[in-house]
Amino acid sequence: xxxxxxxxGGQLARMMVPAAIALGxxxxxxxxxxxxxARLAATAVGDYRDAATVLEFARGCDAITFDxxxxxxxxxRALVAxxxxxxxxxxxxxxxxxxxxxxxxxxxxxxxxxxxxxxESADExxxxxxxxxxxAIVKTPRGGYDGKGVRIVDDAHGADDWLADGAVLVEELVxxxxxxxxxxxRRPSGEVRLWPLVETVQRGGVCAEVIAPAPAVxxxxxxxxxxxxxxxxxxxxxxxxxxxxxxxxxxxxxxxxELAMRPHNSGHFSIDGSVTxxxxxxxxxxxxxxxxxxxALADWSVMINVFGSLPDAQIAAALGHxxxxxxxxxxxxxxxxxxxxHVTVIGSDLDDVAYRARAAASRFEG
Amino acid sequence: xxxxxxxxGGQLARMMVPAAIALGxxxxxxxxxxxxxARLAATAVGDYRDAATVLEFARGCDAITFDxxxxxxxxxRALVAxxxxxxxxxxxxxxxxxxxxxxxxxxxxxxxxxxxxxxESADExxxxxxxxxxxAIVKTPRGGYDGKGVRIVDDAHGADDWLADGAVLVEELVxxxxxxxxxxxRRPSGEVRLWPLVETVQRGGVCAEVIAPAPAVxxxxxxxxxxxxxxxxxxxxxxxxxxxxxxxxxxxxxxxxELAMRPHNSGHFSIDGSVTxxxxxxxxxxxxxxxxxxxALADWSVMINVFGSLPDAQIAAALGHxxxxxxxxxxxxxxxxxxxxHVTVIGSDLDDVAYRARAAASRFEG
Numbered sequence: 046x047x048x049x050x051x052x053x054g055g056q057l058a059r060m061m062v063p064a065a066i067a068l069g070x071x072x073x074x075x076x077x078x079x080x081x082x083a084r085l086a087a088t089a090v091g092d093y094r095d096a097a098t099v100l101e102f103a104r105g106c107d108a109i110t111f112d113x114x115x116x117x118x119x120x121x122r123a124l125v126a127x128x129x130x131x132x133x134x135x136x137x138x139x140x141x142x143x144x145x146x147x148x149x150x151x152x153x154x155x156x157x158x159x160x161x162x163x164x165e166s167a168d169e170x171x172x173x174x175x176x177x178x179x180x181a182i183v184k185t186p187r188g189g190y191d192g193k194g195v196r197i198v199d200d201a202h203g204a205d206d207w208l209a210d211g212a213v214l215v216e217e218l219v220x221x222x223x224x225x226x227x228x229x230x231r232r233p234s235g236e237v238r239l240w241p242l243v244e245t246v247q248r249g250g251v252c253a254e255v256i257a258p259a260p261a262v263x264x265x266x267x268x269x270x271x272x273x274x275x276x277x278x279x280x281x282x283x284x285x286x287x288x289x290x291x292x293x294x295x296x297x298x299x300x301x302x303e304l305a306m307r308p309h310n311s312g313h314f315s316i317d318g319s320v321t322x323x324x325x326x327x328x329x330x331x332x333x334x335x336x337x338x339x340x341a342l343a344d345w346s347v348m349i350n351v352f353g354s355l356p357d358a359q360i361a362a363a364l365g366h367x368x369x370x371x372x373x374x375x376x377x378x379x380x381x382x383x384x385x386x387h388v389t390v391i392g393s394d395l396d397d398v399a400y401r402a403r404a405a406a407s408r409f410e411g
Numbered sequence: 412x413x414x415x416x417x418x419x420g421g422q423l424a425r426m427m428v429p430a431a432i433a434l435g436x437x438x439x440x441x442x443x444x445x446x447x448x449a450r451l452a453a454t455a456v457g458d459y460r461d462a463a464t465v466l467e468f469a470r471g472c473d474a475i476t477f478d479x480x481x482x483x484x485x486x487x488r489a490l491v492a493x494x495x496x497x498x499x500x501x502x503x504x505x506x507x508x509x510x511x512x513x514x515x516x517x518x519x520x521x522x523x524x525x526x527x528x529x530x531e532s533a534d535e536x537x538x539x540x541x542x543x544x545x546x547a548i549v550k551t552p553r554g555g556y557d558g559k560g561v562r563i564v565d566d567a568h569g570a571d572d573w574l575a576d577g578a579v580l581v582e583e584l585v586x587x588x589x590x591x592x593x594x595x596x597r598r599p600s601g602e603v604r605l606w607p608l609v610e611t612v613q614r615g616g617v618c619a620e621v622i623a624p625a626p627a628v629x630x631x632x633x634x635x636x637x638x639x640x641x642x643x644x645x646x647x648x649x650x651x652x653x654x655x656x657x658x659x660x661x662x663x664x665x666x667x668x669e670l671a672m673r674p675h676n677s678g679h680f681s682i683d684g685s686v687t688x689x690x691x692x693x694x695x696x697x698x699x700x701x702x703x704x705x706x707a708l709a710d711w712s713v714m715i716n717v718f719g720s721l722p723d724a725q726i727a728a729a730l731g732h733x734x735x736x737x738x739x740x741x742x743x744x745x746x747x748x749x750x751x752x753h754v755t756v757i758g759s760d761l762d763d764v765a766y767r768a769r770a771a772a773s774r775f776e777g
Contacts, residue, residue, distance in 0.1 A: 046742065047723055063429030066451065069721060069740025069752065085432065085452065316433075320735050335731030342708050342757075355435060357413055365701030369686050374435025376412065386435065391708075 046071050047332050050103055052093050053112025054081025056375040056384065057308045057324075060316065062086050064325035070332070074112075075102040082375045083112070096123040103129045108331045110285060111307050114141045115188075132233070132284040132331040133306045140281050141306040144214045145186040151301055154280040156273055158301045159292070160217035166208065171201035173215045182216040183207065195250060219300060221292040225259055226311035227270040229287045230326040230336055231278040238326065238336040240319060242270045245290070245311050251384075252310040255348040257318055257341070260395060262293065269299040277304065286327045288312060310350070310384075315339075317371040317389040318346030343391035345398045349406035351386045354379030363388070363408035370405035385409075412437050413698050416469055418459050419478025420447025422741040422750065423674045423690075426682065428452050430691035436698070440478075441468040448741045449478070462489040469495045474697045476651060477673050480507045481554070498599070498650040498697040499672045506647050507672040510580045511552040517667060520646040522639055524667045525658070526583035532574060537567035539581045548582040549573065561616060585666060591625055591657040592677030593636040596692040596702055597644040604692065604702040606685060608636045611656070611677050617750075618676040621714040623684055623707070626761060628659065635665040643670065652693045654678060676716070676750075681705075683737040683755040684712030709757035711764045715772040717752045720745030729754070729774035736771035751775075 047070050051058040054076030062085060065072035075098070076087040091098040093116050100123060103109050108130040121135035133141075140147040148161045160177065164170045174181055183204040185194040197218065198204055207213050224247060228240040244259035245252055259266075274289045281287075288309030290302040312323035321329075321337030329336055355374045363372055367390070374386040386409075390402040413436050417424040420442030428451060431438035441464070442453040457464040459482050466489060469475050474496040487501035499507075506513040514527045526543065530536045540547055549570040551560040563584065564570055573579050590613060594606040610625035611618055625632075640655045647653075654675030656668040678689035687695075687703030695702055721740045729738055733756070740752040752775075756768040 059432060062451075063432055066425060066429055066742075067737070067739050069723075069726060069738075069742050071742075072451075085428075085438075320737075329730065332727075334727045335734065337730065338735040340735070357435075360435060361698075361700045364695065364703065368701065369704040369706070371433070371686075372435075373433050376432075376435050376437075 047107045048073060048105055049328055049331060050075065050106035050109045051083070051086075051112055052099065052102070052109065052116055053077070054083040054087055055112045056082045056377075058083035058086070058112040059375060060308065060313075060373070061324045061328060064322060064328050068325065068328060070328055072328075073102070073106065075099065080378070082377055084376070094120065096120045099124060100127060100129075103127075108132050110327065110331045111138075114138060114306060118142070130331075134282070134284065137281045137283050138306055141304050143186050144184050144303075145212060147304055148214060150281065151277065154276055156276055156280075156301055157269070157298060159219045162215045163212050164204075164208070164215045165212045167201045167205060170198070170204055170208075170215060174199065174201060177217050180218050182218055184214040184216065185210075186212065186214055193250075219292045220295045222295055223259070223262075223293045224302070225262065225266070225270060225291040225293050225299070226255070226309070227274040227289045227291060228309065228312040228315070228323060229274040229278050229289070230285060230323070230330045231283050231287065232330040232336060233284050233333045235279075236336050237275055237278050238339050239271050239274055240312065240315055240323070240339045241341060242267050243311055243314065251350075251382075253350055255311050255314050255346075256395070256399070257314045257346040257348075265297070266293055266299050273299065273301060277301075285330045286312065286323050313373070313387050314346040314348040314389050316373065318342055318348075318391045343398075344393045345395045346389055346391045347395075347399045347402040348387055348389045349402050350384055351388065351406055351409045352383060353381055353385055353409075355385045355409060359409045363405045366408055367401050367405035369401060372405070413473045414439060414471060415694055415697060416441065416472035416475045417449070417452075417478055418465065418468070418475065418482055419443070420449040420453055421478045422448045422743075424449035424452070424478040425741060426674065426679075426739070427690045427694060430688060430694050434691065434694060436694055438694075439468070439472065441465065446744070448743055450742070460486065462486045465490060466493060466495075469493075474498050476693065476697045477504075480504060480672060484508070496697075500648070500650065503647045503649050504672055507670050509552050510550050510669075511578060513670055514580060516647065517643065520642055522642055522646075522667055523635070523664060525585045528581050529578050530570075530574070530581045531578045533567045533571060536564070536570055536574075536581060540565070540567060543583050546584050548584055550580045550582065551576075552578065552580055559616075585658045586661045587658040588661055589625070589628075589659045590668070591628065591632070591636060591659050591665070592621070592675070593640040593655045593657060594675065594678040594681070594689060595640040595644050595649075595653045595655070596651060596689070596696045597649050597653065598696040598702060599650050599699045601645075602702050603641055603644050604705050605637050605640055606678065606681055606689070606705045607707060608633050609677055609680065617716075619716055621677050621680050621712075622761070622765070623680045623712040623714075631663070632659055632665050639665065639667060643667075651696045652678065652689050679739070679753050680712040680714040680755055682739065684708055684714075684757045709764075710759045711761045712755060712757045713761075713765045713768040714753055714755045715768050716750055717754065717772055717775045718749060719747055719751055719775075721751040721775060725775045729771045732774055733767050733771035736767060738771070
């Protein structure tokens, strides 16, 4: 029985567990705390920034993978030096950890992106703003997620606090029709599989809803997204799931917004909506097993995130109101704004599917 | 977070774990041994025949349910006496534990069955044989499964060994077109949901293959099976999944063969083929939560059991050969003839679905 170790005990690790059970894979989790979302599979609690802790955890694992991208490069490289199969490896993860390096590397690969610049001073920011209509997005290169470390700026001094810590990434404020995500998986021996292109709806910088496939997006955008994900997966040597968040610009361009090298919120629909879920595919990929079919199980899947808390009584109410809704609770304590779970509904009529998903999710509010 | 305790650590308990993870239910397993199939969720290892062990395990659980039906009545009743929610309860489980009591009770409910008799001597067996063409099925009332405790007899002394221990059940040898199974679930407040009627193919008294829905079985048989399962679920006060194994007799009758009050091999297809799997439904039912939709995700599902062992290399080979096959490994050590896992394929063309399922399963042989 192969053993996969997952660093990080969040909901992504949690949702790998059912896939591991099905495939007969032993899954072990290095959690941050005893009450982590993935606590059922936690075999260790410790600091993922400590090489000794992570090395001890990795002993006996056939592959090490991740719930998040925050494990420091020096820890990753210490694992590799000890012969641990780190998947994705540090050379790939680097581009998911540092947005400036990612932009540079994608540029070298010829991948379409928003205009961007590395900015080290207010003067350089002023120059970028002057060239881009006076407004731009500023991002810290590291540590941002779910809207954190991202800011819209219209003043040359609007990023002074971040610039005090070093260079930032500045990007064109893309006028977009919609946001898209292209989910892919790659195994070390090279096979790449793509799921259908999806539309993501963000609220407050956080994914709120995903519609699979992206409605009426057009063949050209679908082809562009598939090409981008394939080039990125192969070009960066990704192992496992790769999520490419995209802008579908008002002028029709498909541009890379962000990358994630792990199962991603934009792919949660695949648990209930695809022959192979992103979590199963990720495990297959990190073990270099053949990848599964990514066909849809229905014409449409709609996934809605639930924030804050998921009390039992509300789960029962949602299940009673929508018997076809698939509820996924993350086993977390209540906290305002935190992703507590999600709901997916699949079916043949998009309006009906979206109605049922939203109706079920609305039972969790208030 | 509700807590469900499962007595028994076999593959049925194992396959409840993914459903529990999705619904945010804490699942605890009382396993027979440390290396049980459901070891990931095992919080105790002990003897389910010992009331003190089971009572200790049940502490803090909102409901207790089962991987098998072998927990003695006195243990079940001790749990109930202590206020534990035992689901299904001892009054229902009795009929899954004792085939003679089951036949008597189903007779009182007017459910169609093969001719049967309670037989206490070779003389009584001789009389039954004389009335039924000289051949009959003899079953021990308790402890049989997967063909054990079942014997075809054509001699009045063919069950002397079993009769030395007490009465046996004797049944008409039904000439059948096919075997069927009707899966249902019932929650304590009364809601009953049925999955589509399925055809089961047995080899050597063990389920080998399940086709959902049963092909070309006809409306009358479908209605009869649904009626039987509903009457049995309500009449016996079942909580959780009920599997009714049926003969579709050559003369068109639909007759009850066996009952199981837990998720059942004939329902494994529902993990990949139904909106709500039998494992999720069972957990919802034992918590008295609303039941889920049982609609099929595709026109056809074919489930094939894999026996003996499921080496990693063979799993990878099967996945590579059939990217749409859903493989379920039970995490057991190799043993000839033991159910080691199963494969399910779903799709719109039965011949194609069955071909792919058998092709994937065949990779595990030899």
